[in-house]
Amino acid sequence: MMIDTPAVVIDRERLDANIAAMATHAAAHGVAIRRHVKTHKIPEIAQMQIDAGARGITCATIGEAEVFAEAGFTDIFISYPVYLSKRAIERLNALAGEIRIGVDSVEMARAAAGLREDIKALIEVDSGHRRSGVTPSSEALTQIREALGSRYIGVFTFPGHSYGPGNAKQAAADELQALQTSVERLGGGLTSGGSSPSAQFTGAIDEMRPGVYVFKDSQQITSGACTEDQVSMTVLSTVVSRNVADRRVILDAGSKILSTDKPAWMDSHGFVLGQPDARVSALSEHHATIFWPEDVELPEIGDQLQVVPNHACTVINLVDEVYVRATDGTLEAWKVAARGKNS
Amino acid sequence: MMIDTPAVVIDRERLDANIAAMATHAAAHGVAIRRHVKTHKIPEIAQMQIDAGARGITCATIGEAEVFAEAGFTDIFISYPVYLSKRAIERLNALAGEIRIGVDSVEMARAAAGLREDIKALIEVDSGHRRSGVTPSSEALTQIREALGSRYIGVFTFPGHSYGPGNAKQAAADELQALQTSVERLGGGLTSGGSSPSAQFTGAIDEMRPGVYVFKDSQQITSGACTEDQVSMTVLSTVVSRNVADRRVILDAGSKILSTDKPAWMDSHGFVLGQPDARVSALSEHHATIFWPEDVELPEIGDQLQVVPNHACTVINLVDEVYVRATDGTLEAWKVAARGKNS
Known part of the structure; x- marks a missing residue:
């Protein structure tokens, strides 16, 4: 095969090794893996991850979920505070399989009433990255929980402040605290977290959603997450x-x-x-x-x-x-x- | 029409105005425009530019040139020091119309012998951006000219150091000097230059290749090139x-x-x-x-x-x-x- 450059080349042996290593690591810690497919966007790689024992997959957008649902994946978490326009609700309701979405506002928790009953929701909490997600100690957390009703199944966070040299361990601790504080306040629920750098310090959470570990990159090397x-x-x-x-x-x-x-x-x-x-x-x-x-x-x-x-x-x-x-x-x-x- | 966000939206009136303004500016200075289509990659917009009096188009890669040649554009300059692999030569020879490429090494000037005779070449010179291009005073300039033979038609540069607040005027002066020095040493030839910020100061060059001016952006505003x-x-x-x-x-x-x-x-x-x-x-x-x-x-x-x-x-x-x-x-x-x- 002739490749015109520039082109993305993947080393199959290293790809296999990275997927296997994360599976071993997660099993050793008793944490399920719900691998984030936004990193690769390739069904063949998602299938390798499922074969290695992943619980399901994580997507960033409805559009990504549509592609992976079409490719036969049946357990998809869109870990994003999806804006539930009329059209977004139609698209979500049309997805086959077990679908979960993220919610971080009372407005969207109410709008979720338009979703198919079996579409579940996780509340996004902020563990220190200061992006989306409600503060674990906020009133909003319990209000969203109440508005979601039986759709609520747990909380999630992205400890994005794990990036940067020397940050991963503290970020993993922040993540665990944010998730535990939240489920304690809410009387239970699944805890979902995990960036690639902080995954090495993952503690007592239910599932993690690392993405970039399949490939690694210069940022991960500099962060100390890989060689x-x-x-x-x-x-x-x-x-x-x-x-x-x-x-x-x-x-x-x-x-x-x-x-x-x-x-x-x-x-x-x-x-x-x-x-x-x-x-x-x-x-x-x-x-x-x-x-x-x-x-x-x-x-x-x-x-x-x-x-x-x-x-x-x-x-x-x-x-x-x-x-x-x-x-x-x-x-x-x-x-x-x-x-x-x-x- | 329903748009799912995020989405790129173009204001037609402003697009028309930007294309017309650059045409007026170039005409006032007696400089031809060979608009760079890498900015928009859209044949409809390239056609608007041709209709406004552009001489031809500029592409960055053979792949872009293939798309625009297929769409009917017949005067294309690939303003890049193309690596002339066997396959690149085949692809270039298969392009319809008047084709020009960039060359900045003796090795590629020699390899150009494999190209169809009517494919012409411009030598890239460095006007201060320190990227590709030979130094106008270098021996390489005359060696490349000699190796190109009748394929040589002129010199080009990209004054990329025009970006950044307050840099555009000096970069335009550097560009003019680099192009003039080069054609004087080579005994003549077309001079092609022009970034969007430096275009406003364009002097006695034959053609300019601005790209981003069709859309403008935050970088252009900060550079002082637009509002x-x-x-x-x-x-x-x-x-x-x-x-x-x-x-x-x-x-x-x-x-x-x-x-x-x-x-x-x-x-x-x-x-x-x-x-x-x-x-x-x-x-x-x-x-x-x-x-x-x-x-x-x-x-x-x-x-x-x-x-x-x-x-x-x-x-x-x-x-x-x-x-x-x-x-x-x-x-x-x-x-x-x-x-x-x-x-």
Whole structure:
């Protein structure tokens, strides 16, 4: 198979290992896994996760849930405070299988009355990330619970403040406290949490929803959640320009495939696999600029390099298909079935 | 027409005005326009640009050129130092019409011998952006010219250092000098330049290739290249969560539609149209976090807001279609035909 670069390439052996390791980790802690498919958006990978013992899947949007329901997945949690417009309610009611949604306002808890009776709801609580979710100690928590009635089955949170070096352990503790405080106040319910970095410290919660661990990325390495040799997804790119005097190398992988995700605590847009000092210092739409390390020979025009992107989830959403490389080197194309399903 | 949010919406009247203004500006300076279609990737908009008097179009990749050639465009410049693999040469030779490519190395100037004779080349020179392109004073410039032979028709540059407040005028001067120095050394040739911010200072060059001016964006406003009332493209989004005490509002437009492009000289990921102080301070994949201005009433859950993104080009590449709103309010869907064409 001939691949035009830039292209997303997945190492099958590492992908298998990452899925197996998370299954083992969760089993050891007695925590169920409801893997987040927003990272890969690929039914083949979700099926590998289910086969490894996942309870069901997590989606970010109704559109993603539609793709995965169509592909035969029957236990889907949309872990998002979905705005329940008339049309959203129709789309949710049309989904086959066991469906759960997130709710973080009294308004939406009331609007949920329009949903099919077997669609259940989890209340989103904020464990310190300051994004969506109600404060565990707030009056809103009990009001939402009351408005949901029998639709209520538990609470969830996303400890997004786990990202950043050294933050994961505290974030996991915050998560556990937020979930426990909430279910105690509500007289019970499922507790759902877990980002990829905080998963390693997961405590007494019922289920976790890690996503990016299947691929790993530069952000996860910098966060301390994984090592370079666990990275299963890279962007294959070609050297298109070089300036010997400046030791500058330009790759054809730009922001339209690597994405520009770069939290303040990171100093680059990714790096070359096997050359951790060859960092992408600038990114245009179709150019990655690397000032090549002094002690390493400068690549030639036409050389192909694998770039470890900062954030796997936004990279996958930029391509229609990925190339999965088996240990014997053969490539298979898998469709990113839920690419672009933002709504 | 019912739109599920988040969605890209284009104001037709402002789009028309932006295209007309650039045509008037270019005509007044006697500079031809070869508009960059990477910004919109939409044949309907490219046709509007041609109708307004553009000389031809500029693409970033062979894949984009294939889409626009298929749509009937016959004068296409791929302003990129294309890596001429065997397959790239086959794809270029299969394109109908008048085709031009960029070259910035002796290796590729030689490889260009495999191209159809009527495919012409422009040498890329670096005018200060330190990305691809050879230095105008370098030996490489004349060596590439020699290797190209009769395929050579001129030089081009992208003065990308025009971005950033106050940089545009100097970048336009650098661009002019780099192009003039180069054609003087080479004994003549076409000079092609022009970013959207520097276009306002464009001097004695033959053609310019602005792209983002059709839509404008938050980056262009901050750069001083336009004002808010010229913005023709926004991301329609819905308030999905709010925290009254914290004055925090969460929209359903995240990094998977707004993209995370944020140069160091910008302090947010975009802002709400008509509310310039309502800035997106954090962006997750499906959440935009806005700390709402104290003196403005907090929006309700379900309210729809238009977000002006930081960078129009990366937003368009995240959606399959855009909604074009006429002055009478009617909406029409246009397909982003070249979305994802990275190679």
